[in-house]
Amino acid sequence: MxxxxxxxxxxxxxxxxxxxxxxxxxxxxxxxxxxxxxxxxxxxxxxxxxxxxxxxxxxxxxxxxxxxxxxxxxxxWSLLDGDVLRWQFARSPGPGLFDDLHELRSIVEPGAASLAASRATEADLAALDAALADMAAAGADPLAAVAADLAFHRALLAATHNELIQRMEVVIETGLAERDRMVHGTDGPRDPVPSHKAVVDGIRRHNPAQAARAMRKLLDQAIEDVARLERNHLEDRQD
Missing domain, CATH: 1.10.10.10 (Winged helix-like DNA-binding domain superfamily/Winged helix DNA-binding domain)
Structure with a gap:
C-alpha cells in the first residue's frame, strides 16, 4: 500500500x-x-x-x-500500513508497541540474516559495507546515525532476495526509525558499528548460523537500549 x-x-x-x-x-x-x-x-x-x-x-x-x-x-485497521504505524509512534507510544516491534524483528531479522548469508551477492555486501561506513562516520549526529541504521536494515532485507521479506521493510523501518531517534537523541549511545559488523561478517563468510546469532545479539542490545531509556525517564520523573 x-x-x-x-x-x-x-x-x-x-x-x-x-x-x-x-x-x-x-x-x-x-x-x-x-x-x-x-x-x-x-x-x-x-x-x-x-x-x-x-x-x-x-x-x-x-x-x-x-x-x-x-x-x-x-x-x-491496517496496522502494518506505514502511515498507521507512524501515527501510532507519533502519539508517544508506550512500551507495548516497542515490545511488539521487538518481537516482530526477533522473528524476521535473524531469519533474514541467515538467508542473506546464503544468498547475498557482492552488490549486497557492498550495500551493507556502505551502511557500516556511514554508521561509523555519523558519530554523534543523530540524523545521520538513524539514516545509516535504516540503510543497513534495508540492505539486509534486500540481501535475502525474498520479495515478501523485503516488504517487511515498511514495518521494521517505521518502528526502527522512531526507536533510533529516541536512542540517538540521548547522551552516550553505544557504538552501533561492532554489533552490525558482526552480522555482516557472518553473511560475508556464508555462515547462516553465525549471521543469525549475531543478529539476535544485536536485537538484544536494541531492547536493552529501550529499557535504559525507560529507566532514565522514570528516574527523571522521580527527581
Whole structure:
C-alpha cells in the first residue's frame, strides 16, 4: 500500500482525524459528524471527504447508507500500513508497541540474516559495507546515525532476495526509525558499528548460523537500549 504524505489542509485533516481514532478520542463505532468536522477544520466538504477516503483505505473508517461514516473496529485497521504505524509512534507510544516491534524483528531479522548469508551477492555486501561506513562516520549526529541504521536494515532485507521479506521493510523501518531517534537523541549511545559488523561478517563468510546469532545479539542490545531509556525517564520523573 502506498504511503500517504501529508500536504496542506488536506494532510492536516487526515493526521488529526487519524490521531483521534488511534487515541480513542473517536472510539470504535463512533459516527462522524461531517458537518461539525467541516466547521471545526474550516475545510470544504470535498477536502473532508478526500481525507476520509485516505483513512478508509487504511481500514480506520467506513461509510454505510443510513448509518453514515463511522470508526471501524481495531481488528479492521491496517496496522502494518506505514502511515498507521507512524501515527501510532507519533502519539508517544508506550512500551507495548516497542515490545511488539521487538518481537516482530526477533522473528524476521535473524531469519533474514541467515538467508542473506546464503544468498547475498557482492552488490549486497557492498550495500551493507556502505551502511557500516556511514554508521561509523555519523558519530554523534543523530540524523545521520538513524539514516545509516535504516540503510543497513534495508540492505539486509534486500540481501535475502525474498520479495515478501523485503516488504517487511515498511514495518521494521517505521518502528526502527522512531526507536533510533529516541536512542540517538540521548547522551552516550553505544557504538552501533561492532554489533552490525558482526552480522555482516557472518553473511560475508556464508555462515547462516553465525549471521543469525549475531543478529539476535544485536536485537538484544536494541531492547536493552529501550529499557535504559525507560529507566532514565522514570528516574527523571522521580527527581
Amino acid at each position: 502506498q504511503q500517504y504524505t501529508a500536504r496542506g489542509v488536506h494532510g492536516q485533516t487526515v493526521e488529526v482525524l487519524a490521531q483521534r481514532i488511534l487515541t480513542g478520542q473517536l472510539p470504535e463505532g463512533a459516527i462522524l459528524d461531517l458537518n461539525a468536522l467541516q466547521s471545526e477544520f474550516d475545510v470544504s466538504l470535498t477536502v473532508l471527504r478526500e481525507a476520509l477516503r485516505v483513512l478508509a483505505a487504511k481500514g480506520l473508517v467506513d461509510a454505510r447508507p443510513k448509518r453514515g461514516t463511522f470508526v471501524r473496529p481495531r481488528s479492521a
